[in-house]
Amino acid sequence: MKEVNLESKNSKKSITPELIEAFDEISTEVLATRLDQDDYQNPFEGLNDWHMLRALAIHRPELTLPYLHLIDQEIFDED
Numbered sequence: 001m002k003e004v005n006l007e008s009k010n011s012k013k014s015i016t017p018e019l020i021e022a023f024d025e026i027s028t029e030v031l032a033t034r035l036d037q038d039d040y041q042n043p044f045e046g047l048n049d050w051h052m053l054r055a056l057a058i059h060r061p062e063l064t065l066p067y068l069h070l071i072d073q074e075i076f077d078e079d
Contacts, residue, residue, distance in 0.1 A: 015055045023056055023063060031056075032067040 013019070023031075031053055040046040054071050057064040064071070 015052060017059075019052075020055055020059050023060065025063060028053075028056060028063040028067070032064075032070055035067075035070050 031049055035046065035049050035053060038046060040049075050071065053064060053067065057068070057071055
């Protein structure tokens with residue numbers, strides 16, 4: 001298991017190819033669980049985690065298949 005720093009306080013770091021590559025099934029599950037619980041000190045921590053999960057869905061979709069419900073966006077009409 002690779003060690004990935006998933007502390008939401010540290011998720012202000014840029015999402016880099018190295019960071020994406022460091023994720024595995026367990027670290028992705030930790031990230032998704034945190035998003036699902038939605039218990040953040042401020043909204044930016046949750047947004048940073050959401051961006052990370054989206055980046056994983058784009059670059060490593062095999063890791064995020066069970067968590068697509070956390071990143072799916074519904075199409076809506078603003079009219």
